[in-house]
Amino acid sequence: MRIGLPLVAGLALMAVAVSGCASGGVLAQQAPQSPRAEVERQGETLLVRYEMDRDAPVWAFWDSALISEVRQPWRPTQWTVMTPNVVLDRAGHYDILRTKDGSPVPRTVEFRVRPKGVNLEAEYPTLTFTNGAVALPTHQMSVFPMNSVADVTALPSDLNGVEMAVGPTQVSWRDQAGPVLFAGERRPYLITQNERSYVLMGDADVTRSEGLTAVLDPALPQWMSDTLAEAAPVTGQWYRQRLGQAAAGAEKPVLMAAWNGPTDRMTSMGGSVMPGLIVMNFEGQGIIQPTNAVRERALWFIAHEAAHFWLGQTVRYEYARDAWITEGGADLMAVRALKARDPSYDDKAELQTEIDDCVKYAGKPVAEAGARGEHRAYYACGAVFAMAAEGGQHSKTGGDFLDFIRPLIDANREDGVLTASEWLIHYAAQGGRMQVASLMLDMIAKGSDDPAAAVMGILSDWDVSYRDGRVILNSAQPKTQPQSGANG
Numbered sequence: 355m356r357i358g359l360p361l362v363a364g365l366a367l368m369a370v371a372v373s374g375c376a377s378g379g380v381l382a383q384q385a386p387q388s389p390r391a392e393v394e395r396q397g398e399t400l401l402v403r404y405e406m407d408r409d410a411p412v413w414a415f416w417d418s419a420l421i422s423e424v425r426q427p428w429r430p431t432q433w434t435v436m437t438p439n440v441v442l443d444r445a446g447h448y449d450i451l452r453t454k455d456g457s458p459v460p461r462t463v464e465f466r467v468r469p470k471g472v473n474l475e476a477e478y479p480t481l482t483f484t485n486g487a488v489a490l491p492t493h494q495m496s497v498f499p500m501n502s503v504a505d506v507t508a509l510p511s512d513l514n515g516v517e518m519a520v521g522p523t524q525v526s527w528r529d530q531a532g533p534v535l536f537a538g539e540r541r542p543y544l545i546t547q548n549e550r551s552y553v554l555m556g557d558a559d560v561t562r563s564e565g566l567t568a569v570l571d572p573a574l575p576q577w578m579s580d581t582l583a584e585a586a587p588v589t590g591q592w593y594r595q596r597l598g599q600a601a602a603g604a605e606k607p608v609l610m611a612a613w614n615g616p617t618d619r620m621t622s623m624g625g626s627v628m629p630g631l632i633v634m635n636f637e638g639q640g641i642i643q644p645t646n647a648v649r650e651r652a653l654w655f656i657a658h659e660a661a662h663f664w665l666g667q668t669v670r671y672e673y674a675r676d677a678w679i680t681e682g683g684a685d686l687m688a689v690r691a692l693k694a695r696d697p698s699y700d701d702k703a704e705l706q707t708e709i710d711d712c713v714k715y716a717g718k719p720v721a722e723a724g725a726r727g728e729h730r731a732y733y734a735c736g737a738v739f740a741m742a743a744e745g746g747q748h749s750k751t752g753g754d755f756l757d758f759i760r761p762l763i764d765a766n767r768e769d770g771v772l773t774a775s776e777w778l779i780h781y782a783a784q785g786g787r788m789q790v791a792s793l794m795l796d797m798i799a800k801g802s803d804d805p806a807a808a809v810m811g812i813l814s815d816w817d818v819s820y821r822d823g824r825v826i827l828n829s830a831q832p833k834t835q836p837q838s839g840a841n842g
Contacts, residue, residue: 419474672773745815778794
């Protein structure tokens with residue numbers, strides 16, 4: 355059954371209820387001002403000095419993600435407070451600065467920092483290179499004032515929609531050993547404030563080619579360096595042909611890849627993306643020698659991260675609970691990009707993994723997965739939702755998920771935000787089924803009593819079956835046929 359206009363409006367209201375927003379607790383200020391931070395690299399450590407722009411009982415760090423797996427804060431293991439009476443602590447979702455006696459935090463606070471590369475939950479990590487260089491996310495230094503520790507504890511994990519009366523922290527960057535690297539260029543001194551990118555301190559080889567600037571760890575196995583440098587611009591060009599112009603900087607991105615060494619019995623790679631920048635991190639004995647499996651996975655990561663230049667930066671989600679839009683969408687975009695590049699790529703196996711993982715996590719609300727540390731739910735169930743969208747698109751026009759998402763990207767270029775309600779309304783308009791939309795909304799807001807049955811229902815336009823306790827995907831393409839007269 356197709357969704358009529360009244361039901362489309364109903365879906366919009368339901369999606370708004372799923373999204374929501376929060377506020378409260380931020381120290382009031384008449385005019386937005388900004389604290390300042392100075393970061394100076396001194397050999398193997400950093401001296402970080404804050405100059406606060408006001409008196410406040412507590413200062414909280416914007417980026418306060420937990421270390422993956424162990425779910426513990428990372429700053430206490432790397433940052434040492436040098437200022438008397440000041441404590442680096444944790445309150446709710448945030449690392450904080452407070453005083454031992456409850457007095458306002460001093461206007462000047464200093465730290466000695468020994469950077470380490472650790473994997474973080476849904477946040478940009480520090481990158482450490484084998485030659486001693488270190489790359490730091492610019493926003494890692496940003497702080498904001500609060501009235502009390504209790505107010506910090508009451509803050510949501512997602513600050514989207516929370517009105518802040520303080521501007522982003524202005525950060526100056528210096529390296530005693532020489533210029534710093536930012537946006538692919540060396541600079542003797544740098545000030546950042548609104549930028550979200552990386553600053554690299556230390557030696558680095560910068561390789562420029564048509565469509566890409568590469569900053570690669572000199573110890574990264576050469577075959578992997580060559581694979582990344584070749585794949586990134588080619589993948590970006592394919593997306594550009596399918597989706598139009600991307601966000602600023604994506605025409606010639608910077609690729610930064612770190613190498614954590616050949617750890618025994620490990621093959622690890624991860625990535626993230628910022629405006630004009632793809633960041634990757636590699637580790638493990640399994641990456642030393644080229645294999646088809648590892649090469650394919652590296653290409654998939656490049657395709658996923660490059661997809662975010664469109665779905666994630668040209669348009670972003672409204673609230674963190676809607677990360678399924680960008681992460682799941684980028685997963686399916688990566689599958690389609692790799693299949694277009696290599697017809698022998700096993701796209702069905704990749705989609706089967708998404709289905710298996712969605713069934714694993716969908717018993718609880720997908721919207722709350724981040725708070726549980728189950729970020730994989732955003733990717734896997736988001737990919738299943740994207741497959742449902744592709745099924746409706748294929749039924750109507752014969753197209754794929756990129757055909758589904760391009761009109762949403764184009765329609766939201768000006769404000770840069772793609773909401774859950776806009777996604778669902780477009781799903782309905784492109785041939786989506788009411789019962790499928792209802793299943794997706796329930797999975798997002800409440801979780802599913804029977805995740806396997808819910809996933810099978812969401813994939814009603816696909817050839818799926820239930821065998822041996824699993825939802826099995828029998829084909830890597832939707833089973834529905836385009837409507838008569840539709841364009842492919």
